[in-house]
Amino acid sequence: MAEPLQVEVVSADEVVWSGQGTLIIARTVDGDMGIMPGHAPVLAVLAPGGVEIVTPDASREVVAVDGGFLSVAQGRVSILSEYARMADEISVDQAERELADAQARLDAGEDTEEVRQHVMRASAQVRAAHKVR
Incomplete structure (x- = not known):
């Protein structure tokens, strides 16, 4: 091996x-x-x-x-x-709330680099946290 x-x-x-x-x-x-x-x-x-x-x-x-x-x-x-x-340091509930908040800001027209970055990070946290649960 x-x-x-x-x-x-x-x-x-x-x-x-x-x-x-x-x-x-x-x-x-x-x-x-x-x-x-x-x-x-x-x-x-x-x-x-x-x-x-x-x-x-x-x-x-x-x-x-x-x-x-x-x-x-x-x-x-x-x-x-x-x-x-x-991922084991991430709270699924908190990550999902952060993603929803960031997505809502994006949907409301706040299309900035900071908001897009927040959506990507929150999305990554949600996906990773679900892999260890």
Whole structure:
């Protein structure tokens, strides 16, 4: 069996998760992508959502990201996102309220970069939180 991948999830201000993974599942702008040891090098643009990481002991970690990049090269997976948060730290109810509020602002015509970013982050949190519940 191939050596596990070294995985690192980095937000704009911190390393959110770092460790080994045997399977990484991430949603890209082109669709879902699964990464296993031995995967060919790739660079992909992430869509907002939850990145799943299966560790060598078969536990599963889920990280909410609001987009960003996924890079695979030489047994390493780097996930870089302006916003990243562990899904088990997210309250589903709060994330759903934030998404509804942000969507209401957008629907009311407040179409600014800040509001669109808020919708993406809240949407990512909801998706990721539901993956761990």
